[in-house]
Structure formats: structure tokens, C-alpha cells
Amino acid sequence: MNTGRQISEFLGPLSLLFIGTFPIHLYQGSRLSVETPNLSVVVLAYRSAGTIASFVESLISCLEVAEPDWELVLVGNFFPDTGDKTPWVVADLAKKNPKIVAVTEVKEGMMGWDMQSGLKAASGKVIAVIDGDGQMPAKDVIRVYKKLKENNLDFAKTYRAQRDDGAYRKIISTVYNALFQALFPGLNSRDINSKPKVMTRSAYSKMDLRSDGWFIDAEIMIQARRMRFKMDEVETVFHSIDSRPSFVKPLSILEFLANLVWYRVLEFLPGKKR
Numbered sequence: 001m002n003t004g005r006q007i008s009e010f011l012g013p014l015s016l017l018f019i020g021t022f023p024i025h026l027y028q029g030s031r032l033s034v035e036t037p038n039l040s041v042v043v044l045a046y047r048s049a050g051t052i053a054s055f056v057e058s059l060i061s062c063l064e065v066a067e068p069d070w071e072l073v074l075v076g077n078f079f080p081d082t083g084d085k086t087p088w089v090v091a092d093l094a095k096k097n098p099k100i101v102a103v104t105e106v107k108e109g110m111m112g113w114d115m116q117s118g119l120k121a122a123s124g125k126v127i128a129v130i131d132g133d134g135q136m137p138a139k140d141v142i143r144v145y146k147k148l149k150e151n152n153l154d155f156a157k158t159y160r161a162q163r164d165d166g167a168y169r170k171i172i173s174t175v176y177n178a179l180f181q182a183l184f185p186g187l188n189s190r191d192i193n194s195k196p197k198v199m200t201r202s203a204y205s206k207m208d209l210r211s212d213g214w215f216i217d218a219e220i221m222i223q224a225r226r227m228r229f230k231m232d233e234v235e236t237v238f239h240s241i242d243s244r245p246s247f248v249k250p251l252s253i254l255e256f257l258a259n260l261v262w263y264r265v266l267e268f269l270p271g272k273k274r
Ligand SMILES: Nc1nc2c(ncn2[C@@H]2O[C@H](COP(=O)(O)OP(=O)(O)OP(=O)(O)O)[C@@H](O)[C@H]2O)c(=O)[nH]1
Pocket: 044, 045, 046, 047, 048, 109, 110, 111, 112, 114, 115, 130, 131, 132, 133, 135, 165, 241, 245, 246, 247, 248
């Protein structure tokens, strides 16, 4: 339930027995408390060495006001030999703050794989996940968290009422969401891919996430729909990104469409559901 690091600190040399069960090397941080934090925030920090520290700072200022019992899980997974300094930057942030955990593993997948590795490392009663590239306001974590708590929800998220990342992305997103609604009707969600997404631990533990790539957001929503989670959304603004070119390539759209159809078929096959 808690991180491998905590287990190794607690058990000392005996922790060697657990190697293979818990990936101890993944977690760098010194969260010594054995108590479960109220809120874990998983921050996707892929290739964000130059910007992640300031994002973390603004996130912490919001958290300190609204939910001082927080934990941050910074996901700085990396591809070797790319010169990506993110793992060192997030490990350093974790070293300086006992409430921060760094996940710095060699990547075996893309965004979904990173998200899963962060969710597994989170120990909180409620778990939030947000992109760490600054396109989503850090304060949204608190707005969505409050919505979840006040309305006793299983799951809450934002929807992007305004997008500043260009007409092309806006059109793709509109078509994609319409298609999603047609294939998976009845879900109270306008914007499948928006984050932060916030869920109770009990909701998270009922999910079985497999997607390694962009489709993970849709996979979460498909499973939330299947399990009839009590959910709601709050509106937000999505900013453009200036520090790097977009990572999203035209091929990703085809991947999304193929996955949507495949997952629709899976919903009809008992026992084959993902
Ligand atoms: N592109 C990409 N993002 C990843 C990967 N692993 C984790 N991420 C995280 O996923 C989050 C969302 O990816 P983005 O590429 O920003 O997606 P987006 O905001 O929809 O699109 P762009 O900003 O246009 O690239 C980022 O904050 C990354 O930290 C990966 O392998 N590729």
C-alpha cells in the first residue's frame, strides 16, 4: 500500500526479502510517515526537467492551503541515452521534501505507462493525476478534489471549456468526444482526456488499467462508466505550451480511433473486458 522505500526503511536489511515483489529502486524519496495521506497527487513530468520545479512549487502552495495532508508522486520516467535530466531533477525535489516521492524508471511505454507507474506509487486515500507541463492549472487539483469530497463522489475531473492549444486540437477533441459518447453512451463527461482526474482509492482499486499510451484516459472513463461510478466535472481552461513542440502526432489519432472501436467490442465480450 505504501512505497517500497518506506518498506525498506521500516524493515532494514529484511527488505531484501521483498525485492521482486516491490520495485524498491523505483521510488526515491523519504516519506517516513506510515500514515496514509489524505491526497496523493501524481504529476506526469516526462521530459520536463526545466519546468517541473516551478510547477511543483505552485502545486504545493495550493495544497498547503486546501489539504495540508498531501503527498506528491513525481513521475520522471525516461528513455535512456536521450540526455533527459528529468529523473535527476525529480529525485532532487524528493530528497528535499519528505512528502515528495519520485518515480524514475526506464520507460517501457508512453503516457499510460507513466500514469500507471505513478498511480501504483501513490499511497493516498484520494488520488489525483495531472500533467506537469503547466497546461493545466495546478489549482484545478484542489477544485476537483473539493468537488469529489463535497459531493461524496467516486471520481471527478475537469472539462476544458476553453482550449488555447489551437483550432486543430480543438476540432480533433470535439470529434473524438462525440464518437466516444456515441460508442459509450450515458457517461456524465464532456471531455474524456481532460485532467486532473481525481478518484477515491476504492474507485482506483476497482480499475484494471492496461493502456500504455494516450488511450489510458479513455480506458479510465470506460471503466468508470462500466462500474457506474458517481462522478462529476468542473470547468477549466487548457493553456497552450510554449516550452516545447507538441508531442501529439497525427498517428495518435488513428491509434485513438482503433482503440475506441476495439474497447467497444470488448464491452460485448464477457470475461474479455479490460
Ligand atoms: N508525449 C508524451 N507524454 C508523456 C509520456 N509519458 C508521460 N507523458 C506525460 O503526459 C502528459 C501529457 O502529454 P502531452 O504530450 O503534454 O499531451 P497534450 O497536452 O495533450 O499534448 P501536447 O501538449 O500538444 O504535447 C505530459 O505532461 C507528459 O508528462 C510520453 O511517453 N510521451
